[in-house]
Amino acid sequence: MAATKEELLQRLSDCVLNMEDEEVIDVAKEYAAAGYDPLDGILKGLVAGINKASDLYEREEYFIPELLICSSAMYNALDVLRPLIPKEQSGGKCKVVIGVARGDTHDIGKNLVKIMLESANYEVIDLGRDVPVEDFVNTAKREGAKVIGLSTLMSTSMNNMAKVVEMLKSEGIKDQIKVIVGGGPISQSFADKIGADGYSVNAAEAVKLVDRLVGNAEPIPAA
Amino acid sequence: MLKDTMTPKERAAAIAAGKPVDRMPCNPNIANGVARVYGCKISEFNTNAKTIADAQIACYRRFGADSARIFTDLFTFAEAMGAKVKFPDDDTADLEAPAISADVPDSELMKEIEKIRPVDPYHDARLPLHLEAMKYLLDGVGDEMGCSAGVIGPFTNSFFLLGVERTLRAIHKNPEVVHKLTQISLDCAKSFADAAIKIGLTPTISEPMSSCTVVSPKVFREFSLPYLKERVDFIKSKGKGVVIHICGQTNKIWRDLADMGIAGMSIDNVASIKECKALIGNDTKIMGNVDPGGVMYSGTPDEVRLKTLECIRDGYDSPKGYMIMSGCSLPVDSPFENIDSMMNTVRELGYPVDVNKLDAMLADVKKRLGI
Numbered sequence: 001m002a003a004t005k006e007e008l009l010q011r012l013s014d015c016v017l018n019m020e021d022e023e024v025i026d027v028a029k030e031y032a033a034a035g036y037d038p039l040d041g042i043l044k045g046l047v048a049g050i051n052k053a054s055d056l057y058e059r060e061e062y063f064i065p066e067l068l069i070c071s072s073a074m075y076n077a078l079d080v081l082r083p084l085i086p087k088e089q090s091g092g093k094c095k096v097v098i099g100v101a102r103g104d105t106h107d108i109g110k111n112l113v114k115i116m117l118e119s120a121n122y123e124v125i126d127l128g129r130d131v132p133v134e135d136f137v138n139t140a141k142r143e144g145a146k147v148i149g150l151s152t153l154m155s156t157s158m159n160n161m162a163k164v165v166e167m168l169k170s171e172g173i174k175d176q177i178k179v180i181v182g183g184g185p186i187s188q189s190f191a192d193k194i195g196a197d198g199y200s201v202n203a204a205e206a207v208k209l210v211d212r213l214v215g216n217a218e219p220i221p222a223a
Numbered sequence: 224m225l226k227d228t229m230t231p232k233e234r235a236a237a238i239a240a241g242k243p244v245d246r247m248p249c250n251p252n253i254a255n256g257v258a259r260v261y262g263c264k265i266s267e268f269n270t271n272a273k274t275i276a277d278a279q280i281a282c283y284r285r286f287g288a289d290s291a292r293i294f295t296d297l298f299t300f301a302e303a304m305g306a307k308v309k310f311p312d313d314d315t316a317d318l319e320a321p322a323i324s325a326d327v328p329d330s331e332l333m334k335e336i337e338k339i340r341p342v343d344p345y346h347d348a349r350l351p352l353h354l355e356a357m358k359y360l361l362d363g364v365g366d367e368m369g370c371s372a373g374v375i376g377p378f379t380n381s382f383f384l385l386g387v388e389r390t391l392r393a394i395h396k397n398p399e400v401v402h403k404l405t406q407i408s409l410d411c412a413k414s415f416a417d418a419a420i421k422i423g424l425t426p427t428i429s430e431p432m433s434s435c436t437v438v439s440p441k442v443f444r445e446f447s448l449p450y451l452k453e454r455v456d457f458i459k460s461k462g463k464g465v466v467i468h469i470c471g472q473t474n475k476i477w478r479d480l481a482d483m484g485i486a487g488m489s490i491d492n493v494a495s496i497k498e499c500k501a502l503i504g505n506d507t508k509i510m511g512n513v514d515p516g517g518v519m520y521s522g523t524p525d526e527v528r529l530k531t532l533e534c535i536r537d538g539y540d541s542p543k544g545y546m547i548m549s550g551c552s553l554p555v556d557s558p559f560e561n562i563d564s565m566m567n568t569v570r571e572l573g574y575p576v577d578v579n580k581l582d583a584m585l586a587d588v589k590k591r592l593g594i
Binding site: 019060061062063064065066068069072154155156158159184185187190 | 439521
């Protein structure tokens with residue numbers, strides 16, 4: 001008997017959560033072959049799984065290796081499901097320029113944020129690591145991005161985060177482009193100090209933060 | 224400005240003998256920032272042993288810190304074992320490519336690891352340069368202070384042999400490969416630690432990848448601890464005490480580290496001195512942990528003073544001793560006035576610590592900062 005949609009969503013989620021980065025491909029193919037909605041597969045299957053993995057990370061049951069393999073599992077299945085999404089559904093939300101600020105080459109955190117934003121339907125322009133200040137600003141201008149996301153694991157690049165904000169100000173476009181920051185040495189107080197629009201402590205929170213900043217946040221239901 | 228009246232060696236000996244001293248030992252952990260004091264480019268440390276030592280000495284003369292260490296970056300062992308390292312003109316070296324090419328399939332990894340040959344510390348890559356620098360350092364300040372040699376922990380070194388992401392993955396997907404890499408990292412670098420000890424330096428181990436910020440305590444205990452313990456035992460067998468520094472959060476592995484019988488545990492700013500003192504203060508000296516990025520690099524001298532005093536308040540009465548230190552190596556362009564502020568705060572406080580004076584100094588700086 002063929003698996004139901006709910007069963008397959010559960011298996012997609014479990015594969016991501018349990019680091020089954022190969023098995024998840026077969027499950028995604030089975031899900032696709034059954035003709036179930038690919039966006040549901042991503043959001044209710046894969047993203048549900050990575051959210052659970054993020055919870056375990058916050059509870060210090062999962063660490064970087066586990067999260068890395070969970071995200072690989074998610075990417076592997078995304079490769080199967082994403083091409084099946086009808087055009088009008090993808091890229092519905094705005095563009096985000098993301099990268100690791102100059103002075104650092106650690107990009108695991110940035111990659112997780114990218115996955116989460118893409119899963120939430122943002123178009124992410126990934127500039128990679130050790131990215132010069134002006135590249136963030138120029139790319140955001142050229143692409144019409146509404147948000148710049150800056151990541152670092154090392155204190156050596158914190159100063160360059162401040163410079164991105166300064167450059168946006170000096171070009172008079174700070175109001176149009178929001179800046180969010182995150183990473184090991186970063187804190188809310190650092191974000192406030194350099195005049196960034198937001199800080200998030202992890203990848204899942206980063207999506208909520210961007211939603212809020214660009215006005216995509218779901219309205220809080222009346223009590 | 225206040226002046227030290229004792230050398231670090233005199234100070235350490237007096238504290239050990241329970242005698243009064245001018246101040247508490249202090250290590251701002253200036254690392255490659257010594258180039259800014261000495262006036263050279265950081266890349267000169269890759270080719271000139273005398274410059275490595277002279278920059279350390281110049282930094283000691285300028286700030287008066289209690290420690291000098293020959294250490295330029297985390298990649299010296301991996302480089303000697305075949306990894307490619309890039310050397311920016313005036314910044315710290317970084318890994319360019321691991322010793323084992325990304326093209327090697329998982330099935331071939333064990334065979335490829337076998338090919339890595341033991342390191343010869345007198346010939347390979349920058350290791351002889353570092354050994355030579357150790358001699359210059361001892362010649363220059365050896366009678367004034369204990370000098371240490373930075374040694375990279377075996378688990379961390381594995382990441383530079385296989386690549387960081389691939390190693391993180393292999394912990395779950397190919398565990399025997401990680402064990403093998405860590406074993407050869409241990410074996411290969413033994414001769415370097417031995418050579419440094421023969422010269423007269425004390426090895427300190429940096430093991431950042433063992434951090435609870437990176438891997439779970441369970442992974443640490445399975446993949447890192449057995450090898451780290453062997454290195455610690457080896458250094459101890461040569462009559463040297465071992466200080467271990469691990470970046471990020473480390474609270475869940477302090478017990479394991481202290482049980483190895485280490486001489487000191489250097490903790491990062493995200494860890495708690497109070498918590499560390501409560502857990503392992505009876506076993507080992509605690510060192511730390513002024514925030515290197517948020518305070519030493521981007522804070523003001525008064526913010527440095529506040530954090531320095533707060534750290535001392537938390538740690539000064541730790542049973543096996545406490546040393547005020549930055550949580551990790553300082554960013555190279557940390558302002559001199561912040562480093563001076565840390566040293567002068569410690570000088571002004573004096574030693575043994577008078578808690579009333581400490582609290583008065585804390586209240587005073589808080590008032591100035593409007594806290």
